Amino acid sequence: MRFRRHLWAHGFGVAEAMDTAQRGMGLSWAQAQELIARSAAVPGRGALACGAGTDQLPDGSSYPIPRIVEAYLSQMAFVQSTGADVILMASRALAASARGAGDYLSVYGEVLEQAERPVILHWLGEAFDPALRGYWGAADFGDAADTVLSLLDRCGGKVDGIKLSVLDASREVALRRRLPAGVRMYTGDDLGYLDLIRGDASGHSDALLGAFAAITAPAAAALAALDRGDLAGYDAAMAPTVPLSRLIFEEPTYYYKVGVAFLAWLNGFQPRFAMLGGLQRCRPARHLLRVFEVAAAARALADPELAVERMNSLVAPFAGPERV
Numbered sequence: 001m002r003f004r005r006h007l008w009a010h011g012f013g014v015a016e017a018m019d020t021a022q023r024g025m026g027l028s029w030a031q032a033q034e035l036i037a038r039s040a041a042v043p044g045r046g047a048l049a050c051g052a053g054t055d056q057l058p059d060g061s062s063y064p065i066p067r068i069v070e071a072y073l074s075q076m077a078f079v080q081s082t083g084a085d086v087i088l089m090a091s092r093a094l095a096a097s098a099r100g101a102g103d104y105l106s107v108y109g110e111v112l113e114q115a116e117r118p119v120i121l122h123w124l125g126e127a128f129d130p131a132l133r134g135y136w137g138a139a140d141f142g143d144a145a146d147t148v149l150s151l152l153d154r155c156g157g158k159v160d161g162i163k164l165s166v167l168d169a170s171r172e173v174a175l176r177r178r179l180p181a182g183v184r185m186y187t188g189d190d191l192g193y194l195d196l197i198r199g200d201a202s203g204h205s206d207a208l209l210g211a212f213a214a215i216t217a218p219a220a221a222a223l224a225a226l227d228r229g230d231l232a233g234y235d236a237a238m239a240p241t242v243p244l245s246r247l248i249f250e251e252p253t254y255y256y257k258v259g260v261a262f263l264a265w266l267n268g269f270q271p272r273f274a275m276l277g278g279l280q281r282c283r284p285a286r287h288l289l290r291v292f293e294v295a296a297a298a299r300a301l302a303d304p305e306l307a308v309e310r311m312n313s314l315v316a317p318f319a320g321p322e323r324v
Contacts, residue, residue: 052075
């Protein structure tokens with residue numbers, strides 16, 4: 001909760017119980033419910049949107065379409081009951097069970113019909129989760145995008161925007177230009193966000209980025225400059241964060257959560273560098289050393305002295321008497 005208050009204090013909204021929180025990689029739906037409820041109950045909290053998916057259905061099986069709809073509706077109802085907004089997460093169960101685009105349109109159509117307020121759709125690419133390969137019923141991005149646009153034509157009033165996490169800026173811009181009026185593009189491109197947020201003559205992407213958890217202070221400064229119309233100030237603050245984000249999200253991309261948790265620990269927001277299922281061991285020590293160095297250059301270390309102290313404690317068992 002301290003980390004979430006830190007994000008709100010910098011003017012960010014919080015996307016709770018998403019893949020950054022290890023949904024599908026150790027965090028159960030029961031635990032996700034606790035996170036959602038606790039975040040929603042923080043006094044004076046800022047904007048909060050929470051992931052609603054189908055992960056109460058175990059992986060490795062296919063399911064009848066009505067059961068997938070039921071799973072989505074159950075999670076969405078819980079999120080709505082807390083007063084938070086809803087992010088409809090991509091469903092592994094749907095990816096394993098759908099026979100084509102029609103099943104996606106059927107599932108999302110039924111779920112959106114019961115949404116109390118406009119939701120955010122989450123299109124998570126296979127770099128983040130290989131189990132979602134071929135989402136929206138097509139391996140080709142253009143065909144999948146056509147299905148999404150068809151859904152928006154049918155249910156656009158129920159959709160605030162779509163978070164796109166496919167790590168391809170050109171595809172994001174192409175889809176952004178085709179979105180109906182009033183539907184936002186939320187970039188999930190943790191590699192190309194600098195230009196996507198800055199925008200071009202045809203528009204810009206808003207942002208729903210895991211990277212912001214790692215670059216909170218400099219990103220807040222950059223976005224404040226953008227609000228003022230200070231493009232040079234935006235570039236000066238945001239550009240140094242890009243090497244850090246690209247390092248954290250390097251392949252295998254789904255282990256980016258290790259870098260986010262590592263920086264949260266370095267910055268004093270958690271007492272230990274420990275993750276569900278021991279996930280912190282999935283990045284080698286040399287990667288963490290590099291994250292530390294690049295975070296310092298990006299001004300992403302909130303308390304450099306504390307970060308150095310914690311880094312020394314991490315390397316001491318195998319580094320001998322030398323210190324960082």
